[in-house]
Amino acid sequence: MSAIHPPAQRIWWKQPLDKIELAWILIAFVWCLVMFFMMPYWHVYGKQNLSNETYRTTPEIFAKKTQEVVDKHTVRTETEEKIPVVRPPAGGDVYLIARLWAWWPILELEKGKTYRLHLSAMDYQHGFSLQPENINVQVLPGYEHVMNVTPNRSGEYAIVCNEFCGIGHHKMVSKLYVVDK
Amino acid sequence: MADATNLFRTCPRTGLQWHKPSEGLIKANAVAAVVSLLIGGVLALIVVLTRWQAVHLVGPEDFYMYLTAHGLAMLAYWIIFFEIAVLYFASSTLLKSRLAAPRWAWAAFALMVIGVVVNLVAVFRGDSTVMFTSYVPLPANPMFYLGLILFAVGALIGCFVFLGTLVIARAEKTYEGSIPLVTFGALTAAIIAIFTIASGAIILIPTFLWSVGYIKSIDPLTYRMIWWGFGHSSQQINVAAHVSIWYAIAAIVFGAKPMSERVSRGAFLLYILFLQLASAHHLLSDPGFSSEWKVFNTSYAMYLAVLASMIHGLTVPGAIEVAQREKGFTKGLFEWLRKAPWGNPVFSGMILSLVGFGFLGGISGVMMGTEQLNMLIHNTIYVPGHFHATVVIGTTLAFMAVTYFLVPTLFKRELIMPGLAKWQPYLFGVGMMVFTLAMMGAGTLGVPRRHWDITFAGAALPYEFPGAAWLMLGIVGVSGVIAVVGGAIYILITVGSILWGKPIQVSGYSTERGVLKMPVAAALTGHGHAGFGAPGTFVVALVFLAAFVLYYFVNWKYLSTVWGLS
Numbered sequence A: 001m002s003a004i005h006p007p008a009q010r011i012w013w014k015q016p017l018d019k020i021e022l023a024w025i026l027i028a029f030v031w032c033l034v035m036f037f038m039m040p041y042w043h044v045y046g047k048q049n050l051s052n053e054t055y056r057t058t059p060e061i062f063a064k065k066t067q068e069v070v071d072k073h074t075v076r077t078e079t080e081e082k083i084p085v086v087r088p089p090a091g092g093d094v095y096l097i098a099r100l101w102a103w104w105p106i107l108e109l110e111k112g113k114t115y116r117l118h119l120s121a122m123d124y125q126h127g128f129s130l131q132p133e134n135i136n137v138q139v140l141p142g143y144e145h146v147m148n149v150t151p152n153r154s155g156e157y158a159i160v161c162n163e164f165c166g167i168g169h170h171k172m173v174s175k176l177y178v179v180d181k
Numbered sequence B: 001m002a003d004a005t006n007l008f009r010t011c012p013r014t015g016l017q018w019h020k021p022s023e024g025l026i027k028a029n030a031v032a033a034v035v036s037l038l039i040g041g042v043l044a045l046i047v048v049l050t051r052w053q054a055v056h057l058v059g060p061e062d063f064y065m066y067l068t069a070h071g072l073a074m075l076a077y078w079i080i081f082f083e084i085a086v087l088y089f090a091s092s093t094l095l096k097s098r099l100a101a102p103r104w105a106w107a108a109f110a111l112m113v114i115g116v117v118v119n120l121v122a123v124f125r126g127d128s129t130v131m132f133t134s135y136v137p138l139p140a141n142p143m144f145y146l147g148l149i150l151f152a153v154g155a156l157i158g159c160f161v162f163l164g165t166l167v168i169a170r171a172e173k174t175y176e177g178s179i180p181l182v183t184f185g186a187l188t189a190a191i192i193a194i195f196t197i198a199s200g201a202i203i204l205i206p207t208f209l210w211s212v213g214y215i216k217s218i219d220p221l222t223y224r225m226i227w228w229g230f231g232h233s234s235q236q237i238n239v240a241a242h243v244s245i246w247y248a249i250a251a252i253v254f255g256a257k258p259m260s261e262r263v264s265r266g267a268f269l270l271y272i273l274f275l276q277l278a279s280a281h282h283l284l285s286d287p288g289f290s291s292e293w294k295v296f297n298t299s300y301a302m303y304l305a306v307l308a309s310m311i312h313g314l315t316v317p318g319a320i321e322v323a324q325r326e327k328g329f330t331k332g333l334f335e336w337l338r339k340a341p342w343g344n345p346v347f348s349g350m351i352l353s354l355v356g357f358g359f360l361g362g363i364s365g366v367m368m369g370t371e372q373l374n375m376l377i378h379n380t381i382y383v384p385g386h387f388h389a390t391v392v393i394g395t396t397l398a399f400m401a402v403t404y405f406l407v408p409t410l411f412k413r414e415l416i417m418p419g420l421a422k423w424q425p426y427l428f429g430v431g432m433m434v435f436t437l438a439m440m441g442a443g444t445l446g447v448p449r450r451h452w453d454i455t456f457a458g459a460a461l462p463y464e465f466p467g468a469a470w471l472m473l474g475i476v477g478v479s480g481v482i483a484v485v486g487g488a489i490y491i492l493i494t495v496g497s498i499l500w501g502k503p504i505q506v507s508g509y510s511t512e513r514g515v516l517k518m519p520v521a522a523a524l525t526g527h528g529h530a531g532f533g534a535p536g537t538f539v540v541a542l543v544f545l546a547a548f549v550l551y552y553f554v555n556w557k558y559l560s561t562v563w564g565l566s
């Protein structure tokens, strides 16, 4: 036995290493480097990088900005609660509020156009989860996160909340439409 | 001087020397751990039967409350009580030393127990359903945080008792040369634990003050950063602890010695050096940090710790292979493995832990820890899939395996139902492997974590998950129940053995004690020279790497097909 006994040499850091160990350390290290370089590489050549543009905000300010866009660009309403469906001009700013337990408003975007999507939470933390695309972003109260998004497929999407936000968490789901022109 | 502080006994089977006060403390902490596992396991059954959408056992309020309690009972209480026992074992028992300050150690234990009770009472009152992460501003009862703080203070004292014991052992020359590798690994765990608990204090104390109204607000982003400084590093404690146990089991079952002390110890040092901001990989899909910060911290901090785990993943089975080959199992690449004692739960538990941790937990963890790829699974059920592979298959199963070795020598009882014990690691380990894979599958299909109802019943605009997601959750349900049965058998065997196992005759306590030294024969045959001693292990490692590379790039491919984001 040895792992539970003192090492054969007290000065253990001078012990030679096995060839297998050396080979594996080198291979594993190179692999770690590859994985490291993939991230900057994707920032330069990849098309899916999460924006980190973030501002401090308050629920009041963010709600007000959202309301302005809703007032200007609502094209119809849905459900009995008359949730506005907002279709902002292509390439414009869109706002999405996360609150207990709904996303507001519903967004309608045009395929292939890039939008500035502003996200913030009114109360607790929430999770923006676009389905079935499976893009997932944390949404925090007090922070306005601006992402540039470019839908590449038209159709009906869902936005699910995937950060636990209290007893109604599993009812927090909404729609998002992407249309061809 | 016959007071207990000087009393030792030597186990006739294992040669381990137990210090009387330390023996009592190890027992107490181990029992508290198993009780926590029992609580967590009952909750696991309820939770998993609820996530199995077709069964959907309990209502939302209960589900979220039980899930909060399950996370805490398992991740905090079962694991940390067991780790404290491991620390005392690796210092006092392995070094043949008396334990430093047993009174403090008992105080630590009392604080931890009180902390658990206070915290769980808060949870089961129903006003602290905040999950174990308790992200602000989701409010919990102040008792929730207070309980956690008391528990952490107790654990911190336990770490200092461990360090004190190392000092005593050194001063009293209870061992020759340097401390053994397993103790070195435990030392790594203890050092990380001290840093970890400090970050825990930095965030939990203000949160407690906020919950009683003394502080007005806590910034959610700062909370997440510091909380994960605590939450992630504590996972590194678990890794250091279960890797130490892998080495210990390789030594106990096979008489294996580390291929090279330098490599194995160096890898433990990497854990200490490169984890400061490993919290970053929990924040990759958060607003408010720069990409440079994310990339730098997720890679330098994590990949070098990953490197260390990849090293241990090779050197532990490598050491076993070398030992087996020395015994004459030299045919082909894998005779050493085929002829391993697969019916011995100490070995089978350990090897399943190692393989599951590496292949399932390791690969998925590194994928998730990549800045851009994180977006694909953040907060989906993929995440619990990943960490059940690390902390359940890796840590929990390793702890279970070593228990089968410890019960006879520590509690002086034969194991009951050895036939059942043979099967337990397979039931639990393989059940969990299927469970984690199915969870990861469901997460890849977008199923959220911590979510009561993927039909969104009652929502104005529900979404329908694909049938495959339902299937995955069904598999999660079935395999989860199998794993719970495996866990129940573990508890049955350990508790049953302690209560009804056949007593083992051992000599009484005396003040006589030995000195720990390298057995002469072992010292002479010590290899450590630059051979190529473990070709079979190397081949398995290359298979592992191939799976890793493939899976990693499949995810990049998937990422390249989603919406443009910039």
Ligand code: HEM
Residues within 6 Å of the ligand: B041, B044, B045, B047, B048, B051, B067, B068, B070, B071, B072, B074, B075, B078, B079, B131, B132, B133, B381, B384, B388, B391, B392, B396, B448, B449, B450, B451, B480, B481, B483, B484, B487
């Ligand atoms: C015996 C088998 C086990 C089963 C069947 C099981 C099942 C589950 C399930 C279904 C979830 C919920 C996932 C979700 O909805 O987000 C969960 C969460 C969790 N489990 Fe387990 N579990 C088991 C053992 C363990 C063990 C041994 C540990 C720790 C050592 C553990 C730690 C956790 C943690 C930390 C969470 C996350 C709670 C949260 O999201 O706040 N589990 N488990």
Ligand SMILES: [Cu+2]
Residues within 6 Å of the ligand: A098, A099, A101, A125, A126, A127, A161, A162, A163, A164, A165, A169, A172
């Ligand atoms: Cu929410």
Ligand SMILES: [Cu+2]
Residues within 6 Å of the ligand: A126, A127, A161, A162, A163, A164, A165, A166, A169, A170, A172
């Ligand atoms: Cu939610």
